[in-house]
Amino acid sequence: MQITSDQFHEKSAEALQDESLAGALFVLGKMFPLMRETVAGQLPEFEALRDRARDIRNHALDHLPDYLDAFEKKVIANGGRVHWARTGAEANRIVAKLCKEADARQVIKSKSMVTEELELNDHLEAEGLTVTETDLGEYIIQLRKEKPFHIVGPALHLSAGQVSDTFYEAHQEHGRSEKVEDKAKLVEEARIVLRERFKNADVGITGANFLVAETGQIALVTNEGNADLTATLPKRHIVVTGIEKVVPTLDDLGVLLRLLPRSATGQETSNYVSLYTGPRQDGDGDGPGSFDIVLVDNGRSNMLDSPVKEMLRCIRCGACLNSCPIYGAVGGQAYGSVYSGPMGSVWTPALTSVSQAGNLPNASTFCGKCEEVCPVRIPLPKLMRHWREKEFEQHLSPTTARWGLGVWTWLARHPRSYRLFVRLGLIGMNVMAPAPSQKGRWIAKLPFIASGWTESRNLSAPSGGSFLTQYKQAQKAALEKTGHPSKTEGASK
Ligand code: SF4
Numbered sequence: 001m002q003i004t005s006d007q008f009h010e011k012s013a014e015a016l017q018d019e020s021l022a023g024a025l026f027v028l029g030k031m032f033p034l035m036r037e038t039v040a041g042q043l044p045e046f047e048a049l050r051d052r053a054r055d056i057r058n059h060a061l062d063h064l065p066d067y068l069d070a071f072e073k074k075v076i077a078n079g080g081r082v083h084w085a086r087t088g089a090e091a092n093r094i095v096a097k098l099c100k101e102a103d104a105r106q107v108i109k110s111k112s113m114v115t116e117e118l119e120l121n122d123h124l125e126a127e128g129l130t131v132t133e134t135d136l137g138e139y140i141i142q143l144r145k146e147k148p149f150h151i152v153g154p155a156l157h158l159s160a161g162q163v164s165d166t167f168y169e170a171h172q173e174h175g176r177s178e179k180v181e182d183k184a185k186l187v188e189e190a191r192i193v194l195r196e197r198f199k200n201a202d203v204g205i206t207g208a209n210f211l212v213a214e215t216g217q218i219a220l221v222t223n224e225g226n227a228d229l230t231a232t233l234p235k236r237h238i239v240v241t242g243i244e245k246v247v248p249t250l251d252d253l254g255v256l257l258r259l260l261p262r263s264a265t266g267q268e269t270s271n272y273v274s275l276y277t278g279p280r281q282d283g284d285g286d287g288p289g290s291f292d293i294v295l296v297d298n299g300r301s302n303m304l305d306s307p308v309k310e311m312l313r314c315i316r317c318g319a320c321l322n323s324c325p326i327y328g329a330v331g332g333q334a335y336g337s338v339y340s341g342p343m344g345s346v347w348t349p350a351l352t353s354v355s356q357a358g359n360l361p362n363a364s365t366f367c368g369k370c371e372e373v374c375p376v377r378i379p380l381p382k383l384m385r386h387w388r389e390k391e392f393e394q395h396l397s398p399t400t401a402r403w404g405l406g407v408w409t410w411l412a413r414h415p416r417s418y419r420l421f422v423r424l425g426l427i428g429m430n431v432m433a434p435a436p437s438q439k440g441r442w443i444a445k446l447p448f449i450a451s452g453w454t455e456s457r458n459l460s461a462p463s464g465g466s467f468l469t470q471y472k473q474a475q476k477a478a479l480e481k482t483g484h485p486s487k488t489e490g491a492s493k
Contacts, residue, residue, distance in 0.1 A: 001088065001117050001118070001119070001298075001337070001338070001351055001352060002119065003336050003337045003348060003352055003356060003357060004336035004337075005335060005336040005337050005348060005352075005356060005357040005359050005360050006336070006356060006357075006359065007336055008334055008335065008336060008359035008360065008363060009359065011330070011333065011334040011335075011336060012329075012330040012334040012363070014334075015329075015330040015331050015333070015334045016329065016330060016456075020159055021157055021331055024156060024157050024158075024159070024331075025157075025327075025328050025329065025331055026328075028150070028153075028156055028322060028328070029322060029323075029328035031266075032265065032266060032318075032319075032322040033319075033322050033323050033373070034266070035265065035266020035267075036262060036263055036266045036319060036322070036373065037266075038266060039262045039266050039267070039268055040262055040263075043258075043262070046259075046262070049255055049258055049259055049375075050259065050375055050376070050377055051377070052255050053255050053256055053259050053315075053375055053376045053377075054313065054376050054377040056247060056248070056252045056255060056256065057247075057256075057312075057313035057315075057376050058313065059248065060213075060246055060247050060248060060252075061244065061304065061309065061312050061313065064243065064244070064246070064304065067213040067246045067247075067248055068213070068243060068246055068295065070213040070214070071211050071212070071213040071216055071246055072216075072295075073216070074213070074214070074215055074216025074217075075216040075278065075291075075293055076216075077216065078216050078277050078278035078291075079278040079279050079281065079291065080216070080278045080279060080290075080291035080292065080293060081290070081291070081292045081293070082292075082293050082295060083098075083292060083293065083294045083295070084295050084297075085294055085295065085296045085297065085298070086297050086298075087297070087298055088117065088118040088119075088296070088298045091118050091120070091240065091294050091296045091298065092118055092119075092120055092123040092124075094294050095120060095123075095124065095205065095238055095240060095294060096123060096124060096127045096129075098203070098236070098238055098292050099124065099127070099129055099202075099203050099236075099238075100127075102202055102203055102235065102236045102290075103202070104129060104202035104203045104236070105128075105129060105130060105202060106129075106130050106132070106197065106200050106201045106202050106203075107124060107129050107130065107131045107132070107201060107202065107203045107204075107205060108131075108132050108134050108197055108198060108201040108203075108204050108205070108229075108230050108233075108234065109121070109131060109132065109133050109134060109138075109204075109205045109206070109230065110133075110134055110135055110138075110204075110205070110206045110207065110220070110222065110226050110227035110230040110231075111133070111135035111137070111138045111154065111207070111222075111227070112205070112206060112207025112240060112241070113148075113151055113207065113316055113338060113339070114207055114240055114241055114242050114296055115205065115207060115240050116147070116148060116338040117298065117338055117339075117351065118240070118296065118298070120205075120240065121133075121142070132194070132197040132201075134194055134197070134198070134226040134227075134229070134230055135154070135222070135224060135226055135227075136155070136187065136190055136224060136226075137153055137154035137155035137156070138154050138155075139190060139194065140154075140155040140158060140163055140166060140190075141154050141155050143166050143167075143169075143170045144158075144166055146333070147332075147333065147337075147338055148332065148338055148340075149331060149332040149333055149340075150318060150321055150332050150340070150341075151316050151318045151321065151338075151339065151340070151341075151343070151344075152264050152265065152316075152317070152318035152321075153318075157331055157332070157333070160181060160182075160183050160186065161181065163186055164179060164180060164181045164186060167180065167186060167189055167190070168180075171189060171193055174192075174193050174196075176189060176192075176193075194226070198229050198230075198233050199233070201230075201233065201234040202234055202235060202236065203234050203235075203236045203237075203238060204229075204230035204231055204232075204233065204234040204236070204237050204238070204288065205230070205237075205238045205239075205240060206218075206220060206227050206230050206231050206237070206238075206239055206240075207220075207239070207240060207241050208220065208239050208241040208245055208293075209221045209245070209260065209315070209316075210245055210246070210247050210253055210256060210315075211241065211245050211246040211247070211293075212246075212247060212248075212249065212250055212252075212253055212275070213246050213247065213248050213249070214248060214249040214250060215250060215275075215277070216277065216278070217250075217275045217276060217277050218239055218241070218275070218276050218293065219253055219257070219273070219274070219275055220272070220273075220274045220275075220276065221257070221260060221261065221270045221272070221273050222270060222271070222272045223265070223267075223270050223271045223272070224271070224272075225271065225272050227272070227274070228272055228274055231274070231276055231288070232286055232287055232288065234288060235288055235289045235290075236288050236289065236290045236292070237276070237279070237288035237290070237291050237292070238292045238293075238294065239276075239291075239292065239293040239294065240294045240296065241293070241294070241295065241296065242295075242296050242297075242298075242300055243295050243296065243297055243300050243301075244300050244312040256315060257269070257273060259315070259317075259375040259376075260315055260317055260375070262375075263315075263317040263318075263319040263373065263374075263375040264317040264318050264319065276291070278291045279291040298351065299350060299351045300312060302350075303350050306350070307383075307386045308346055308350050308383050308386060308387075310378050310379060310383065311343070311346045311347060311350065311378060311383055313376040313377075313378055314343055314347070314376065314378060315375065315376060316343075317375055318341075319370075319373040319374060319375065320341055320342040320343050320369075320370035320371075320373060320374055320378075320380060321340060321341030321342070321343070321344075322373075323369040323370055323372070323373045324341050324342050324364075324369065324370055325365055325367065325369075326341075326363045326364060326365065327340060327341040327342070330363075332344075335348070335360060335363075337352075337357065337360070339351075341370075342364065342370035342380040342384070343370075343378075343380065344360060345357075345360035345361045345363060345364060345380075345384050345387075346361065346380060346383040346384060346387070348360050349361065349387045349390075354387050354390045354391050354394065354396065355394065355396055357387075358387065358391040358396055358397070360387075361384035361385075361386075361387035361388050361391075362388060362391075364381065364384050366381045366384075366385075368381055392405075400449045403449075404449060419466075419468065422466045422468075423466070426462050426465070426466060429443060429459075429461060429462050430461065430462065432445070432446070432461075433461030440460065440461075441460070441461035441463070442458035442459065442460060442461060443458060443459045443460075443461055444458055446459060
């Protein structure tokens with residue numbers, strides 16, 4: 001997986017200047033969380049389902065070899081084939097070989113984050129194949145040669161005008177010379193072009209939202225129905241998916257399917273939820289002649305034995321992205337990885353290295369909102385903290401940060417010096433703050449290593465003394481009023 005996460009600072013600074021992006025992110029950050037909250041509130045057992053989902057995913061991961069083995073046996077019994085790929089390169093080679101076996105020239109694809117991770121399209125195109133993404137968002141970013149902006153909505157950052165420009169340029173070779181700007185007409189135009197691709201495709205490649213060990217089926221969840229056309233129209237269906245997607249039974253799948261659309265798009269269910277069992281059987285009216293599943297490891301086994309194992313529970317709903325204040329300010333492209341937001345900040349260093357992707361786990365306020373909304377209760381801040389610790393251990397963090405943490409550690413161990421430091425800091429900050437205005441008192445510029453804080457915003461001036469001073473005052477007031485210290489007495493000892 002090629003990443004440019006080392007450019008996070010530059011890319012996020014650019015993104016912050018982009019007004020049209022800010023508008024798209026505002027809608028995304030308001031609309032999806034509100035819709036999620038509404039549908040979750042309508043389901044009394046929502047929190048209990050989250051517990052069950054966490055347990056199901058943990059159980060599957062704890063017995064991953066057994067469930068994958070059971071899944072493979074069932075797939076073979078159903079007439080399909082399973083291929084194991086240790087690395088991304090191996091997975092790409094297997095898919096290209098399967099396409100060659102089919103004498104394929106035209107390939108259609110539905111949205112799949114694993115194939116984005118593998119950069120499968122580039123590989124197949126280098127082998128002489130024409131690959132067309134059929135999810136509308138993926139199709140748009142494929143034409144624009146961009147990486148997905150969001151794991152659920154790859155082109156959510158683009159305006160209708162930008163899509164119109166892209167289609168106008170790309171669709172002239174399909175005989176469409178009129179520039180279309182209306183959203184419904186843009187969708188219609190994409191549908192007309194894509195229908196031709198569906199009809200002429202030799203191979204259809206999909207991902208899988210889940211694999212069911214009990215039955216050997218794959219589950220696909222979409223809103224556009226393009227994955228179903230991809231899986232059924234061409235003569236061959238290839239599924240490319242990560243090994244972590246397996247769940248034991250159909251009942252377990254039911255639990256996850258109740259959480260996924262609610263968490264992702266605030267829907268009770270997605271428009272299309274399909275289970276695929278294998279190739280066309282005698283008597284079937286349609287379906288592909290072959291059904292191949294490529295199970296991709298590409299670093300997942302290493303994660304299984306690591307402190308970030310819990311990340312493998314992820315069901316790619318995108319709720320953590322929608323709730324993250326950092327993602328909500330800079331959007332997906334700044335992350336320089338197909339996986340962005342809080343989930344990407346854990347996945348990306350796991351699949352590459354902390355030296356390449358260390359910026360991402362640092363791009364978090366640790367407000368905890370991502371963990372609060374995650375349907376499988378992944379402790380994202382804890383996992384990001386793991387990568388920060390690794391970065392620190394490997395001496396990769398900036399000298400100023402290391403120096404600052406060293407000073408802080410020393411002060412935390414020397415309470416008297418700490419109190420003196422705080423007192424001097426308060427005096428200094430009060431000197432730096434101008435006289436109060438109607439908007440309060442603000443410091444416009446901090447000196448030295450703290451200057452970065454005030455580069456793009458003001459800092460509120462301190463008021464009412466240090467935390468410890470205020471705490472003691474509150475304790476004293478409580479004692480005078482009730483004869484007892486306040487409930488937080490224990491914390492002061
Ligand atoms: S980490 Fe949780 S919230 Fe984020 S995409 Fe994965 S399952 Fe969804």
